[in-house]
Every structure is written in structure tokens, then in C-alpha cells.
Amino acid sequence: MSKARLMQGNEACAEGxxxxxxxxxxxxxxxxxxxxxxxxAKLLPQYGGKFIQMEDEIGSMGAILGASLAGLxxxxxxxxxxxxxxQELIGYAACAEIPCxxxxxxxxxxSTGQPTAPSQADVMQVRWGTHGDHPMIxxxxxxxxxxxxxxxxxxxxxxxxxxPVILLMDEIIGHLREKVELPDSVEVYERRKxxxxxxxxxxxxxxxxxxxxxxxxxxKGYHIHVTGLLHDATGFPVGSPKVTEExxxxxxxxxxxxxxxxxxxxxxxxxxxxxxxxxxxxxARTAYEAVRNAREAGxxxxxxxxxxxxxxxxKVIEQLAAKVxxxxxxxxxxxxxxxxxxxxxxxxxxxxxxxxxxxxxFEPKEIEAAIDEMCARRDA
Amino acid sequence: MRKQLRLSGSGGQGVITAxxxxxxxxxxxxxxxxxxxxxxxxxxxxxxxxxxIIDDAPIYHPHVEQPDIVLAMxxxxxxxxxxxxxxxxxxxxxxxxxxxxxxxPNVIRIPITKLxxxxxxxxxxxxxxxxxxxxxxxxxxxxxxxxxxxAHRVPPHTVEQNMKALQTGWDAAAxx
Amino acid sequence: MxxxxxxxxxxxxxxxxxxxGCGNGIVMKAIVQAIEKEGLNQDNTVIxxxxxxxxxxSGYMDFDTLHTAHGRAIPFATGVKLANPELNVIVITGDxxxxxxxGNHFIHGCRRNVDLTVVLFDNNIYxxxxxxxxxxxxxxxxxxxxxxxxxxxxxxxxDLAGAAGATYVARSTAFHVKHLTDMISGGIRNKGFSFIEAxxxxxxxxxxxxxxxxxxxxxxxxxxxxxxxxxxxxxxxxQKTSEKFPIGVFLDSSYxxxxxxxxxxxxxxxxxxx
Numbered sequence: 168m169s170k171a172r173l174m175q176g177n178e179a180c181a182e183g184x185x186x187x188x189x190x191x192x193x194x195x196x197x198x199x200x201x202x203x204x205x206x207x208a209k210l211l212p213q214y215g216g217k218f219i220q221m222e223d224e225i226g227s228m229g230a231i232l233g234a235s236l237a238g239l240x241x242x243x244x245x246x247x248x249x250x251x252x253x254q255e256l257i258g259y260a261a262c263a264e265i266p267c268x269x270x271x272x273x274x275x276x277x278s279t280g281q282p283t284a285p286s287q288a289d290v291m292q293v294r295w296g297t298h299g300d301h302p303m304i305x306x307x308x309x310x311x312x313x314x315x316x317x318x319x320x321x322x323x324x325x326x327x328x329x330x331p332v333i334l335l336m337d338e339i340i341g342h343l344r345e346k347v348e349l350p351d352s353v354e355v356y357e358r359r360k361x362x363x364x365x366x367x368x369x370x371x372x373x374x375x376x377x378x379x380x381x382x383x384x385x386x387k388g389y390h391i392h393v394t395g396l397l398h399d400a401t402g403f404p405v406g407s408p409k410v411t412e413e414x415x416x417x418x419x420x421x422x423x424x425x426x427x428x429x430x431x432x433x434x435x436x437x438x439x440x441x442x443x444x445x446x447x448x449x450x451a452r453t454a455y456e457a458v459r460n461a462r463e464a465g466x467x468x469x470x471x472x473x474x475x476x477x478x479x480x481x482k483v484i485e486q487l488a489a490k491v492x493x494x495x496x497x498x499x500x501x502x503x504x505x506x507x508x509x510x511x512x513x514x515x516x517x518x519x520x521x522x523x524x525x526x527x528x529f530e531p532k533e534i535e536a537a538i539d540e541m542c543a544r545r546d547a
Numbered sequence: 548m549r550k551q552l553r554l555s556g557s558g559g560q561g562v563i564t565a566x567x568x569x570x571x572x573x574x575x576x577x578x579x580x581x582x583x584x585x586x587x588x589x590x591x592x593x594x595x596x597x598x599x600i601i602d603d604a605p606i607y608h609p610h611v612e613q614p615d616i617v618l619a620m621x622x623x624x625x626x627x628x629x630x631x632x633x634x635x636x637x638x639x640x641x642x643x644x645x646x647x648x649x650x651x652p653n654v655i656r657i658p659i660t661k662l663x664x665x666x667x668x669x670x671x672x673x674x675x676x677x678x679x680x681x682x683x684x685x686x687x688x689x690x691x692x693x694x695x696x697x698a699h700r701v702p703p704h705t706v707e708q709n710m711k712a713l714q715t716g717w718d719a720a721a722x723x
Numbered sequence: 724m725x726x727x728x729x730x731x732x733x734x735x736x737x738x739x740x741x742x743x744g745c746g747n748g749i750v751m752k753a754i755v756q757a758i759e760k761e762g763l764n765q766d767n768t769v770i771x772x773x774x775x776x777x778x779x780x781s782g783y784m785d786f787d788t789l790h791t792a793h794g795r796a797i798p799f800a801t802g803v804k805l806a807n808p809e810l811n812v813i814v815i816t817g818d819x820x821x822x823x824x825x826g827n828h829f830i831h832g833c834r835r836n837v838d839l840t841v842v843l844f845d846n847n848i849y850x851x852x853x854x855x856x857x858x859x860x861x862x863x864x865x866x867x868x869x870x871x872x873x874x875x876x877x878x879x880x881x882d883l884a885g886a887a888g889a890t891y892v893a894r895s896t897a898f899h900v901k902h903l904t905d906m907i908s909g910g911i912r913n914k915g916f917s918f919i920e921a922x923x924x925x926x927x928x929x930x931x932x933x934x935x936x937x938x939x940x941x942x943x944x945x946x947x948x949x950x951x952x953x954x955x956x957x958x959x960x961x962q963k964t965s966e967k968f969p970i971g972v973f974l975d976s977s978y979x980x981x982x983x984x985x986x987x988x989x990x991x992x993x994x995x996x997x
Contacts, residue, residue: 173571173580191806193798212988215995217805219985222831226798229791229828233771233802236789237810241802259792283586343609344567344582346574385787385803386810388766390733392782394790403736403782449609456608531608 171348176340177244179311179347180270181206183318184242186353189268190216191239193230195223195249198282199338200272203244224252232256232265236393238358238384240322244270247280250289251296258297259395260331261418264372264380266358268321270334272341273448275526284526285338287448288500293333294477300415302422304429305333305477307448308340312347317474323356324429328421329379335476337499339449339528358384365389370400378421422478431474432483436462440469442542443487444521445508446497447473450529454497457534468538473504481511488512493545497521497534517545549602550687551611554677555628556620556641558586558593561674564700566597568678572688572696573601581609596628601687616685618677620659625649637684641673655684657719663712672712675701679716690717731755731765733785740779744938746897746923750844751780753900753921754813757907768811771800773820776851776925777844780815794825797832800839801981808982811911814841818859819849822878826858833887833916838980840910840917843880846925854928861965865932880920885974890915892974896922898945899970909972915980922949922968 174182180203184192192211194204208218216239221227224245231241245253250271260267273289275281293305304324308317318334325332359381363369371391372380380400383389396404397414405411422429436458437443446454451472461468471487471494473480484507488494493516496505505520512518521537523529552569554562563584570582584597598611617632618639619625625645629638638651642658657680663673675697682693694713701709732755741747758768768786772778774793781788787810791799796814804812821829821843832839848866849855856866856873859880863872885892891913895903903921910917924930924941935941944966950958952971979987989995 171574171577173567173574173582191802193802212985212992212994215989217985219801219805219981221798221801222827225795226801226828226831229795229798230802230805232791233789233799233804234806235802236799237769237803237806239806241806255792256795339583339609342583344570344580345606345609346579384807385769385789386767386807390766390785390787392788392790394782395792396790452607452609459607528610530610530612532612 171346173344174311174347175202175342175344176311176314176336177202177272177342178206179314180244180318180334180336181210182349183315184268184322185210185214186315187240187319187322188355189240189242189322190214191231191234191241192216193219193221193227193234193241193243195221195227195245197224197246197249199274199341200244200246200270202341203270203272207242224249225256228253228256228269231267232260235265235267236385238386240266240326240358242268242270242322244272246272247274247276247282248278250292254296257331258299258301261297261301262395262397263393264329264382265331266325266329268318268325268332268334270336272336272338274338275524281526283338285449285499285528286524287337287450287498288503288524289335290476290498290500290503293335300419302419303333303477304328304330304422304475305335306474307335307476308474309448309451309472311340311343311345313474314340315347315349319353319355323354326356326358327379328425329359329382330422335448337448343449361389371402372398373400374417374421378417378424427482429475430478430480430483432480433472433474435470435472437469437471439467441467441491442493442495442538443469443471443491444495444497444534444538445471445473445484445504447476447504450497450499453529453531454534456531457538460531460535461538466538466542476504479507479511484508484511485513485515488515491516493517493519493541495519495521495537495541497529497537499523499528517541549600550685551614552599552601552616552681552685553596553611553614553628554599554618554681555594555596555624557624558595560595560620562595562618562620562677563597565674565678565681566599568693568696568700569681569688570599570601571700572692575692575696576688578603579606581606583609594624594627596624616681618681619645620673620677621645622647639680639684655720655723657716657723659716662715662719666715667708667712672708675709675712676716676719679713680720683717683720728752728755728759731758731785732783736783739783741776742927744924744926745776746846746925747777747780747844749897749900750842750903750921750923751783753904754815754842754907755784756904757911758813760904760908761911763811763911767809768813769803770813770815771796771803772815773817773825775817775820775849776846777815777817778820794820794823795828796820797825797828797839797841801832801835801837804837804839805982805985808986812839813911814839816841816843818843818845818847818880819857822858822880822883830883830887833884833889833918835981836888836890836915836978838914838916838982840907841919842907842910843918843920844923845880845920846923846929848925848929850925850928854932866929867932881918881973884918888916889918889974890976890978891917891972893918893972894920894922894968894970896945896949896970897924898942899949902970906972909975913975914983915978
């Protein structure tokens with residue numbers, strides 16, 4: 168019998184988290200991410216893990232950071248206003264280098280916005296939402312099956328780099344049910360461990376060769392200190408320009424050094440393409456259909472899908488811009504990724520926005536029309 | 548063989564559950580399926596719309612563009628959701644809850660909710676009666692598979708009543 | 724004289740940053756003496772603090788320590804405790820940290836009865852930011868944001884904790900060191916959410932603004948105005964002036980703690996042991 172089953176994107180996220188070894192989830196109900204918390208509440212105790220519904224969005228973020236420090240892989244999921252409320256502690260996780268995954272199932276904003284309607288307008292908030300300087304990893308799945316994989320990947324990256332990772336979903340994928348077949352097992356990155364004893368001079372924030380520190384879990388006898396103040400290798404705050412500069416640089420470089428390895432993109436219909444559509448998440452599926460229709464009509468158009476949103480796929484876009492006459496960025500917002508594409512394209516080709524922000528997801532014909540308009544303008 | 552279905556009504560009528568069961572049955576038969584919905588803030592009342600796409604090939608754009616079948620279980624849903632039906636599509640209406648059928652060439656009226664009350668005992672089963680009718684009218688999945696999907700999804704103590712509801716809907720559509 | 728508690732401090736992180744005459748060090752010492760008294764394993768004890776003067780204590784204490792964000796110590800501590808129930812978790816917080824920005828976490832921590840021991844250093848003011856009014860600044864007292872005396876009505880944090888569901892509630896002061904240590908010991912022994920309010924003097928901000936004299940004068944004020952609970956209960960109402968306040972154990976009850984209840988849930992549904 169086939170193991171294929173109908174599954175919702177939010178459920179696939181929870182299943183992926185369990186497979187990746189997440190054993191602690193704290194959350195607060197918010198549409199359209201709630202099914203992730205509901206599924207975790209059901210699954211976690213079956214695996215000996217723990218679920219807690221906290222009193223608010225900030226509390227749930229705090230709880231996962233505490234649980235992560237005490238040794239459990241931890242996750243939280245939210246949407247819209249909840250994501251805004253968690254910003255301070257996302258920054259804390261970045262500064263104190265605490266592995267955790269935060270899922271943001273995007274809905275229409277600003278403010279309470281349109282809770283049940285799809286949007287992709289949190290792209291820039293994901294990158295720049297907290298105060299201060301730190302890098303961010305954000306992954307945007309485009310199918311229920313990929314939501315499972317992306318969640319595993321997010322957990323693995325959070326552990327490997329000891330950093331918060333955002334799973335940037337949208338309502339389209341979060342609430343979509345489709346056929347999936349889940350793997351029997353997945354590759355899991357185990358929590359980093361100290362390489363020295365206290366007697367050998369262990370320092371919790373001493374960077375390893377990959378610039379990531381091997382911070383001990385609580386309760387292992389290391390007596391570590393964790394703080395959101397900028398600190399040196401000992402973990403203790405130091406009010407010096409040198410330590411501050413080194414800390415902030417290392418936070419960036421530990422991710423930058425991984426480089427292309429964590430930047431996942433996919434190309435469709437790109438051979439001999441003269442124009443390209445760039446899209447991500449649920450919108451990329453509609454863009455795929457639009458591009459396929461355009462191809463059938465004899466137009467030389469391809470699709471570049473971004474799965475990793477942050478760090479941004481600068482090199483991929485630069486190469487694409489050198490190859491095509493124009494890039495159309497289709498996104499469910501007033502224009503966010505388009506600015507990054509324009510920056511990365513460095514003026515090598517025309518870059519235009521196909522934006523939408525009226526509660527409705529794209530229809531293929533809308534993107535097809537935008538492709539036609541761009542081609543006409545460029546060729547005129 | 549892409550088929551696009553839209554099941555609509557008001558919140559609490561169970562159209563989303565019916566759509567999920569239908570999609571599950573298609574998946575059980577190895578087909579591709581994509582099911583989505585839109586709804587208002589109300590848990591009961593308000594507009595509710597569930598969509599299912601069934602295909603042999605992978606489904607990219609996950610929402611219905613032009614439905615082959617629209618089911619409407621309220622007048623409001625009927626008026627709102629039939630307009631983009633394919634010209635040769637089919638509009639299925641609850642006879643009593645849609646007293647003024649929209650002007651569309653191909654309409655089938657089934658007293659779905661009335662049948663649920665009279666044959667199964669509760670209006671609660673109207674969505675499964677509708678599912679039985681839709682299963683018959685589309686012929687996309689085997690009746691036995693739909694039965695299994697219903698049995699899998701509903702609370703165990705209601706399986707018998709749900710089977711009756713499904714059969715009632717199937718039979719009612721067969722007579723049309 | 725042997726000072727056995729010194730092993731609980733990170734000697735290389737001392738001296739502390741608190742002002743001369745500040746009461747925070749007294750409470751910090753009372754905490755480690757209670758830890759010693761209760762025989763907690765140093766490797767298995769975690770100190771979690773928020774932000775503010777009091778919360779700097781975690782950095783001086785030789786355990787696994789977590790200096791969190793402002794107001795968020797209790798949620799972090801909740802995560803630590805649930806993730807590893809073997810750990811003894813002690814929370815250090817202040818009146819602003821716990822009852823203002825962290826107020827919601829405080830009452831829900833009490834309600835859930837997570838097995839934490841929360842020690843609130845109550846100096847009646849925001850010390851670290853230079854003396855602004857907190858929700859525990861008494862009405863009429865001065866602060867930089869209450870230059871004409873505070874109009875606000877203050878929280879009684881012990882009443883709040885008890886009403887919200889904490890299973891152990893006590894108060895003491897920096898003057899009553901032995902008593903304070905006992906109060907914290909009782910909190911550590913209680914398996915559930917324990918709350919201890921420790922009244923401390925802030926000579927630099929609160930004391931100076933309110934003309935309370937030297938640190939010694941402020942301690943004398945505690946001596947003169949704190950009333951043991953047994954005496955307080957018998958005290959005629961007219962003697963309970965606005966300055967007087969009771970100290971002692973206000974609540975010591977028994978209710979299953981959250982972590983234990985959740986482990987029970989895992990057992991009940993046949994989940995794998997965590």
C-alpha cells in the first residue's frame with residue numbers, strides 16, 4: 168500500500184520538526200499558523216517531548232530559548248502580529264547563539280490585517296525586524312512536501328550555526344492539503360558539544376573552526392553564563408569596542424562562510440530563456456503555471472524559485488541578470504524581494520515587480536499578463 | 548484529466564470536511580490532489596468555501612481557476628460562487644436552502660439537508676450526503692474508496708450514520 | 724571564619740557593580756546560603772534572571788546562569804525546567820522586571836505552578852535606569868518619573884502571587900538575613916511555583932529621592948517596620964500604618980506542579996519517556 172497521504176502544510180511542518188528531533192514547542196494560538204501548535208500538542212508527548220501553550224507570543228519565544236539551552240531542540244510558530252511581538256527575543260537568540268526555529272505563516276498586515284488571507288509581506292521583517300546587526304537564515308517552502316524538508320533543514324541549520332532560523336511560510340502553503348509521501352528517516356544534525364573540559368580551559372563562546380561556538384547545555388557541569396549583552400568567548404559581557412566589533416563580525420561571518428551551501432534555488436524552463444520570473448513560496452507555484460503557459464505560447468520565459476530567502480541569492484540573481492533581458496518578481500506584497508533582486512542584478516537587466524496585496528493569491532493569468540507587459544516594454 | 552471542484556456554504560455546514568474527504572479518497576487511489584479553503588472569522592455562519600483539484604499530473608497553482616463543479620449549500624454561496632463555472636460545468640444546489648437557483652444551463656437540485664434530516668436524523672450529516680452526491684456526479688473516485696475515507700475521518704461512533712448519509716447522497720444523485 | 728558559601732560565587736567576576744550600601748548583595752548571599760542549606764547540586768542548579776540591577780546577580784553566581792531579556796526570566800526558566808526536570812531553577816528578578824514588563828509571565832507562572840523558585844528583589848524603583856517609578860513604588864513616594872510623588876497604586880506582589888496560584892509565597896527583607904534565607908529555603912523545598920519577595924534598600928535612587936538616609940538607616944527602617952506574620956495577624960488594624968508590612972510565609976500549599984503533570988500525561992498516553 169502506498170504511504171501517500173493527504174496532508175496540510177502546517178501539519179507537515181510539525182511532522183518535519185518531530186523528524187528533525189524537536190522535542191519542545193511553546194506557542195500561542197494565531198491564525199493561520201495554529202495547526203502547527205495543535206499538531207505539536209498532539210505529537211510531542213507521544214515522543215516524550217513537551218508542548219506548552221504560553222500566555223503570550225513573547226512568553227512562548229522565551230520558553231523555547233530556555234528549553235533549547237537546557238538541551239532540547241525547540242520550535243515556536245506564529246503569524247503576523249505574533250511575529251512582530253517576538254522580535255526582541257529573536258535578537259536575543261541571535262546574540263546569545265541559541266539554536267531555535269521560528270515558523271512564520273505569513274498573513275496580510277500591517278497590524279491585525281486580514282488574519283485568514285495569504286501574504287508574503289514579512290520578507291524584510293524577517294531580515295531586519297530586530298534591533299541591531301545580525302544575519303538571518305530564512306527558508307520558504309513551496310509545497311506541503313517541501314515544508315517537511317524545509318523544517319528539517321531549518322532545525323539542522325539552527326543547530327549547526329547556533330542561530331535562530333525562520334521558516335517563512337505563507338497561508339497558501341500552510342493551509343494547503345496535498346498528496347505527500349514522507350521519508351522513513353531524515354538526516355539530522357546533532358547538537359554541538361564542548362570539545363574541552365573546564366580544566367582544559369573551556370570557554371562556551373570560543374568559536375570553533377567554522378566560527379560557531381560549542382556552547383554546553385545547562386546541567387553538564389560547565390557553569391556557563393548566557394546573556395543578551397555582547398560578550399567575549401567566556402560568555403560574559405565586556406564593554407569594549409574590540410569585543411563588540413569581533414562579536415558582531417563573527418555572528419555575520421559564521422553564516423556568510425557557509426555561503427552557497429545554504430542558498431537553495433531552483434530553475435524551471437530556463438534553457439534559452441530571455442525573460443525570467445523570480446518567485447517563492449505559494450506564489451512560485453502559480454508562477455510555474457504562468458511560465459509553463461507562456462512557454463506553450465512560444466515565449467522564452469523561465470522561472471527561478473527562491474527556497475532560501477535569507478541569506479539572499481545574490482550570485483544566482485547576478486548570473487541570471489547577465490543572461491536575460493528582464494526579470495519579473497512576483498510576490499504577494501507591495502514590493503520587497505524585488506528590491507533585493509534589483510540590488511543583486513546590478514543594473515544588468517530590467518527588473519520589474521508583479522505585486523498583489525488584496526487578500527487573494529495570484530492567478531496564473533495575472534502573472535502571464537505581467538510577463539507580456541514586461542516583454543513588450545523591454546522590446547519596445 | 549484535471550477536475551476542479553468548489554464546495555461552498557456557510558461555516559458549520561462541513562463543506563471543508565467534505566472537500567478533505569474527497570481529496571483523501573483521490574490520494575488513496577494514487578491521484579494528485581490539492582485542497583484549499585477560504586473562510587471568514589466566524590466558526591459558524593459566514594461564508595465558507597473549499598476547493599479540490601484532482602489531477603493525474605502534479606498540481607502547481609493550487610487554487611481552482613475555473614470549476615467543473617460547484618456545490619452550493621446556501622443561497623448566498625450559490626450566488627457568489629457559480630459565476631466562473633466552466634460553460635459546460637455543473638452547479639449542484641441544496642434544493643431547500645437555495646430557493647432561487649442562479650441562471651445557469653446545467654443545474655442539479657438535490658434536497659441535501661432535508662435528506663440528511665429525514666434519512667439520517669440530523670442536518671449535521673448534510674455535508675456527507677453532499678459528498679455522496681458529488682462522488683456520483685464526478686465519477687472521479689470509486690465509491691468504495693470514498694466510503695473508506697469517510698470511515699477514516701469521522702468519529703468512530705458516527706461511522707454508521709455517515710455511511711447512510713453517503714449512500715443517501717449517492718442514490719439521490721443517481722436518480723437525477 | 725570559614726565562608727563555605729564562597730564556592731558559589733565566580734570570584735573572577737567580583738566585585739559586583741552594585742552601589743555601596745545596596746541590598747542586592749545581601750539577598751544574593753541569602754540565595755546561595757539557602758542553596759547550600761538545601762543541598763542543591765551546584766552542577767544541576769540554574770540561575771535565571773531578567774534585566775535590571777537585581778538581575779545582574781546571575782553573572783556573579785557560579786552555576787549555569789542565564790541573564791535573559793527584560794521581564795522574560797520566568798518564560799525562559801519555564802523552558803529550562805520543562806526541558807530538563809532534573810535541574811533546580813531559581814529565578815532572580817526585580818520589581819520592575821517581574822511586576823511591570825514581566826507581569827503577565829509572572830501571574831501565568833504562578834497559575835501553572837511550574838517548579839521554580841522566584842526571588843524578587845524589591846527596591847521599589849528602577850535602579851539601573853536611574854530611579855524611575857515601578858509598580859511597587861508606594862503611592863506618594865518620589866522617583867524621577869514621579870517628581871511630585873507617585874500617583875499610582877502599588878502592587879502587593881505576595882498577594883498577587885498567591886491569588887494567581889503560586890503554592891509558596893513569602894516575604895522578608897535585607898535586614899532579616901537569617902529569616903530571608905529560611906524563606907528562600909522554604910521556596911526551594913516546595914515543589915511548585917515559589918515566590919519570595921525580598922525587600923532591599925536602594926540608597927542611590929529610591930533612598931535619596933525619598934530622604935531615607937544612609938543604607939544603615941534604610942535597614943533600620945526595615946527592622947522597625949517589618950512585622951512577623953504571626954504578630955501581624957494579631958495586630959490591631961489601626962497600628963497597621965502605611966509603613967508597616969508583614970514578613971514571613973503567607974502561603975505554603977500543595978498542588979501538582981506543571982512538569983509532573985505533563986510527565987503524567989506522557990505516561991497516560993503511552994509516550995516515550997523523556
